[in-house]
Amino acid sequence: MSTNTPKAQKVMKRRRSSPCENFSSKKNFGDIDCVDGNDGINDRDNNGSTEGDDDAQAQILLLENAIFESKKNYNNIAILIKALDSDDKVNKNLSVVIISLCRIFSKLMISGNLTKRHASSEKEAVVNKWLKEQYSKYKKKLIFFLGKGYSRTTILALCMQLLRIEGQYLRVGEKYTFPTAFLMLILQTILSNQCDKIIRDQFCQEFIQKYTDIRYYTLEAIAKLVCTEMKYEYKAQNFDNYLQLLASIESPPKSTEELEKFYLPKPNTSIHTLYSVSQHKKRAQSAWLSLMQLEMSKKQRKSILKLMSTSIAPWFTKPELLMDFLIDSYDTGGSISLLALSGVFYLIQERNLDYPQFYNKLYSLLDAGILHSKHRSKFFRLLNIFLGSTHLPVVLVASFIKKLSRLTLNSPPSGIVAVIPWIYNLLKKHPQCTFMIHREIRDPHMKEMVEKEGMNDPFLSSEQDPMKTNAIDSCLWEIVMLQSHYHPNVATLAKIISEQFTKQSYNIEDFLDHSYNSMFEAEICKEVKKAPVVEYEIPTNIFTGSVIEYDSKSNLLKELWNFS
Known part of the structure; x- marks a missing residue:
């Protein structure tokens, strides 16, 4: 006006x-x-x-x-x-x-x-x-x-x-009350398809991340909304909206000192649940569990698994409640199993989760696509942890070594250069597996027969149980084959298995993030000390005279073009 x-x-x-x-x-x-x-x-x-x-x-x-x-x-x-x-x-x-x-x-x-x-x-x-x-x-x-x-x-x-x-x-009297009904209406609207991402981001940045009470009651409201509204009016887009808002909430407070900023006036009593870190975690835990119980697409499940270690697990006062979701994801197979690995292992290691088929399932993930997967680096980091214990059976470790050696025969160079140092480190940790690279036939008759007719590899590549593959009775002939690989870096790296194991271990991180592009860039950046010989004599013409004169009467190329 x-x-x-x-x-x-x-x-x-x-x-x-x-x-x-x-x-x-x-x-x-x-x-x-x-x-x-x-x-x-x-x-x-x-x-x-x-x-x-x-x-x-x-x-x-x-x-x-x-x-x-x-x-x-x-x-x-x-x-x-x-x-x-x-x-x-x-x-x-x-x-x-x-x-x-x-x-x-x-x-x-x-x-x-x-x-x-x-x-x-x-x-x-x-x-x-x-x-x-x-x-x-x-x-x-x-x-x-x-x-x-x-x-x-x-x-x-x-x-x-x-x-x-x-x-x-x-308020009614002096008792602390929060207008949860009004907040529920606001959340119900901004989490619907009617509102766009900008409003949800604004709500999270300006209110949830800043104020203890808003975060607390928002988490409480989300759990109720998921349990009531979405179970009856399920929409994939709504799921994504809830996931986006929950994922945008930062890590949980570590102490009550971080619970001092309130949007509404603070409660009069210091024993109010708003001052309790465990109560905040319980609200977030309920919200995440409610969301995980809904039907979700493969893409949505992957999104949750990617957030598991950073945005979800830290909020759980009882991480074992994640067991059903993680095991279901782990048993799904493919890339979903890869993403669920870290969460499952965390529950086994930290919460004593009983999952006897863990290594069998882990072994089943070693298929033709594992070395081509975009999650390859993360998988090897986890695999390095899973097989790092010296208390594992040698037969089990040998199966993983042999299976990955076999997979390198059909893998890109970037995948091979990650496998070879990993095998080297495992052989150093488990010396009993070194028989796989130093196996000699002592029976003269058997040796003569093998030299004439060859022999079958005792390794059972189709066996799903890593304890029954006979890998310990095999040898790593695949690594010897890689010593003749077309890529010089791969061939050179493969030779470390045939040499004395003087190095204590390789830093696996130096080999995980390679790709065709990175390996090509590394090659062209090298200083060329001597120019490679391509031609003995530098030609002055595209075609030599003898080629031009050949069949000159019917040579249409010569009639149309002058090569002199």
Whole structure:
């Protein structure tokens, strides 16, 4: 509204300040407009402001001011709420009405007019009940606009401002209460398909990550929403929205000292659950478990497994509750099993999870695609941990060594250079496996027969049980084959198995992240000491004379082109 009009000047002088004043800090209310349903409240062009708009906005402010002056004018609230029923996207006064009502209800809550008093008369009780009904209608309208697209950023800020005032001034006695019902409505909207990622990011960055109480009750609300709404109205996109919001929440607090910043006034008692780190973790644990119990796609399951060690497991006070989800994922096979590996092993190592088929399942992951997988590096890091114990049976370790050696015959160079140092390290840790590279036939008759006819490899590559593959009776002839590999780096690296094991171990990290591109870049960056011989004599013509003269009568190439 332009403050140059007489009506507006009169209203602005008499209007009192309120907690929502910051949402109308612009000098001209006419500068705020709800022009587009997607973009929301935008700056209006000065030329677009008309005298009719100024009069309408001035009338809104007059209605607001009259409410502050006398309770007799409370019916103006119903008039303003009625104005919100307009579904006209070019309603230039809609934003003014929304902000005006925010100021009105903020003032009423602060003054105690929305709180029922014990000594109030019957008439006051009726008025109080009516005001609560109007406030409820206004909140529903805000939620409607938040979902529909009317300046979502501003509407979210207004909702959170009302949430704060409601929690502070609508308490019953001195007991700490949080307006969870209103927060539930806000979350239900921003987690639906109606809202975009920007609003969820804003809510997380400006409220969840900053304020202890908002994070606590948001996690509590998500668990309830998942259990009620999504089980009956399941949508894949909704699942992604819940996952996005939960994943954006930072790691759990380590001590109560990190639970000091509150959006609403702090609880009076220090034993409130808001000050308990374990209670925060329990809320997050319930939210994640509720989400994991829903049906999900392969892509969604992968997303959760990727977050397991960084964003999920740290929140769990009882990590063993993840057992069913992780084992189901581990038994799925393929890339999902690879992603579930670290979580399953964590439960085995830290929580004494009984999973006797762990190494059998791990062995089954060694297929033709493992060295081509984009998760290859992560897999080898975990495999290095899983087989690092010297208490493992030699037969088991030998099966892993032999199986990976066999897979290198059909693998890219980048995969082979990761396998060879890994085998070297395992042979150093398990010296009994070195028989696989130093096996000699001592029987002269058998040796003669092998030299003439060859022999069958006793290794059973199709056997699923690593304890029954006969790998310990085999030899690593595959590594010897790699010593003749076309790539010089692979051939050179493969020779370390045939030499004395003087090196204690190789740093596996130096070999994991190679690719065709990195290996090519490494080659072309090398300084060439001597130019390679390509031609004995540098030719001056594309074709030699003898080629041109050959079949010259029918040589169409010679007729069309001159090669001299």
